[in-house]
Structure formats: C-alpha cells, structure tokens
Amino acid sequence: MARLLLLLLGASVLLLASAVTAQDCLSATFSGGRTFGKCNSLPSLSASLHWTYHPENGTADVAFRAPSDPSGWVAWGINPDSGGSMEGSSVFVASQDGSGAVSILMTNLESTSPSLTNTTALKFKVPAGPAAEYSDRAYTIYATVELPRNSTQQFTVWQAGPATSNGGISPHPTAPANLASTQRLDFLSGSSTAAPNSKLHRRNVSSSSSSDDDPFPLLLSLFFCSIFIFFRLQRLPSFLA
C-alpha cells in the first residue's frame, strides 16, 4: 500500500509538473497567424514545442522555439530509430549570418561529429517548410513533418549552441542541459517522458536545479498532490492503466 501511494504521489507530481509547464508555453504567439493545438515547455534549454497533429494523414505542424544569442544556433528534430541520441536524428537547424538573415538547414546527424550536409532527404517527409525566424532573442523553427512509421510516439531531440564567426555551426556545449535535451513525445496526447539513456543527465539537471530552489513551491505542489490523490483514488484502476 505504501508503495502504491508512493507511485501515486510520483505520478501526480509528474502530472502536475506537466500541467504547469504546459501552461508556460500556452501564452506563446507566432508570426503569420499560425496557431498550434498543443504545446510542451521542454525540460531543458528553456525551449518549447508547439504542434498540431493531423491523425488523418499522420503529419504534425510543429513550431520549436528556443532562446539564443543572435550569433548562436538552435535545432529540433526526430530520431526515428532510437531514444536519447543525437546520432541518427534528422534535424532542422536555425542560424543567422552577420546581417541577421536567418537560414535553416535540414540535415541527418550521422554521428556526434556530423557533416551538417543540407539535404531535403531527411528520414521523414517534410510536406511543408521548414522556415525559421529570430525575434525577442529566440529562434522559432516551423515545419510540417510526417511522423515516422505513422506513429504518434517519437523520440525528439533539440539543441542550442554557438556559431563560429563566419556563421558556421559550432558544436554545442556538453553542459547537463545540453545533454538532457531529448525526450519521447506522444504527439496525440502531448505526454512526454525522458528518453531511455538520458536518465543520468536528467538526474544531474534536476539535482543541480533543485539545490538553488526555494522549497516552498515543492511543499505547495505536495499539498495539491495530496488533494489530487484523494480524488484520483476513487478512479484508481483507470488511472493506473
């Protein structure tokens, strides 16, 4: 029973956390009158993902937004093969040259030192876009992607890094936040989980961020969790399913 309660507490903390982060991304607005049905505030690099999933043809219209210096780059993509790894992903990289012209690169990451070849042959189809813009010190990448295997469950990756002086893409830092920037996302429900081999990195990120946190928000969320558990207990079987 104690174990069950612990499980419930853990699950409700997660649900609460995702509800809170979903709220953060809801206020985002986009150029060209674009709107998106769902969004997630991503767990690292202050990035957010916004999307509309079309079940009738298995595509998702996506907007990825991440803060960056004007000289930096950001990227978002999908790894159709395995979770938690940059290698094997197909990604969109936004950057800009010295004149402020934003460009976008589509590329397959063959290894952890990728060639960054600009190609239209990603591991999934891109029926519309990509496009990118930079404003308010953040890049936004827009694209429509055909979800690999027509599955709503995908391993997503994102990243941010510095550019070299000639506008080339330099390797990203290997700080915990940069290594934790991967998660498995369900484009239908919006739920996300850390990809399998990013657990270690996640642990590092959470321990470093909780140490400088005020304990009050935690106590507050525990309080709401107990209320939440109370109501959820009545619907236990469906909740655990």
Ligand SMILES: *[C@@H]1O[C@H](CO)[C@@H](O)[C@H](O)[C@H]1NC(C)=O
């Ligand atoms: C997929 O379906 C949506 C909604 O019906 C439509 O707007 C979009 O153009 C379709 N995309 C493709 C590539 O067929």
Ligand SMILES: *[C@@H]1O[C@H](CO)[C@@H](O)[C@H](O)[C@H]1NC(C)=O
């Ligand atoms: C993807 O799956 C949906 C059902 O979930 C189906 O209606 C649709 O035709 C499929 N799309 C493609 C491109 O296979």
Ligand SMILES: *[C@@H]1O[C@H](CO)[C@@H](O)[C@H](O)[C@H]1NC(C)=O
């Ligand atoms: C990649 O190629 C596309 C289309 O050919 C082009 O529009 C885009 O600017 C290129 N990206 C870069 C970074 O050169």
Ligand SMILES: *[C@@H]1O[C@H](CO)[C@@H](O)[C@H](O)[C@H]1NC(C)=O
């Ligand atoms: C966790 O952080 C420590 C130092 O803060 C570092 O030495 C270690 O490599 C990190 N581990 C992972 C998996 O990132």
